[in-house]
Amino acid sequence: MSRWESIVAFRVWEQGAGHREDTEPLRLYRDERVPSGFAFYEVDASYRPPSGRRRPRSSWDRAAAN
Numbered sequence: 001m002s003r004w005e006s007i008v009a010f011r012v013w014e015q016g017a018g019h020r021e022d023t024e025p026l027r028l029y030r031d032e033r034v035p036s037g038f039a040f041y042e043v044d045a046s047y048r049p050p051s052g053r054r055r056p057r058s059s060w061d062r063a064a065a066n
Contacts, residue, residue, distance in 0.1 A: 007040065 004010040013019060 007042075 002010075004013075
């Protein structure tokens, strides 16, 4: 999964010269039986715990911190 600040930022990257080179190693794992290899999901709302309480860290948080 990738996170982008906006759909515009994603489109700029996707249409940029480095896009094919960056994603080339992943093509081996593409499932050609599926019409589209990706989907877009837009966050409508998010939950923030009350001040002073922390939510449990996810594996994504740990990976992003490294």
